[in-house]
Amino acid sequence: MAEDTIGYGRDGFYVGKRYESDRGAYVVLSFHGPKMLVQFDDGKQALLSIGIQWAVQSRRGLAIQHLGKSQELNRSEWTRDMFCTLGYLASRCSIYAQVPEWLGAEFANVYRKSTGKSLSSIDSGLHLLKHDANKWGLTLTAHFVASKQVFDGLDFGDDIEPHEEPKTADGWYVSNNAYIWQLLGLGFVLGGKQDVDSIRRNIVSLWTQNAVREAFDAGVAISMVASI
DSSP, X not given: OOTTSTTOEETTEETTOEEEETTEEEEEEEEETTEXXXXXXXXXXXXXXXXXXXXXXXXXXXXXXXXXXXXXXXXXXOOHHHHHHHHHHHHHOEEEEEEEGGGHHHHHHHHHHHHSOOOOTTOTTEEEXXXXXXXXXXXXXXXXXXXXXXHHTOOOOTTOOOEXXXXXXXXXXXXXXXXXXXXXXXXXXSBSOOOHHHHHHHHHHHOOOHHHHHHHHHXXXXXXXXXO
16 A cells, blocks of 8 residues: 555554644645655645654643543542631632643543533633643643731642742642642632532532531631631
8 A cells, every 4th residue: 555545554643634733733644754744734744753743642642541530539538627728719719721722622521521511712711722832731720819827727638739929919829630620520610700609519418527518618717807
């Protein structure tokens, strides 16, 4: 079979088939030694390294697999102080997602399964990154304001380290996809408009102890006092 015949393949790539790259989507036209001639959606053609593009496809596959696993909720390690922190975040938290365009559809699907809400490209908190943004996966961040005294009483769990916002007074942010997926699974949403009552109901449905609700409400109360 000729190397420019539709259906001819090499190392996982096939003539006539469409693939994604950091430069955008392309269709394979033919193979030339260790490279392949491709045509991008804008009509431009280029010779790309088969080995490098294979690595790109593998990397993207791993990103999609990790995206699906990151949303799993771990309920066994939450402490009273962590529930109190959830209450504070529910009143003060804004969540943002940086998503490469090629991962957008998969992220929207997982987000809908996790939150029960649909996502559009104009939603507050969603930033779709162009193909040339040099970003290979999802980044979730949660931003909030807290005085040093309040911050010292918050507990995000082991291995979760908030960072100071350099341009916001008393501003902090958490950049940990696994933790923020857990927030989304509890009713948090992208953007800055969190539904405290909905989040409380979700938490109480998962952890039925009165102490959990009391800890959550204590965090909400701290937020209310801090805002005065």
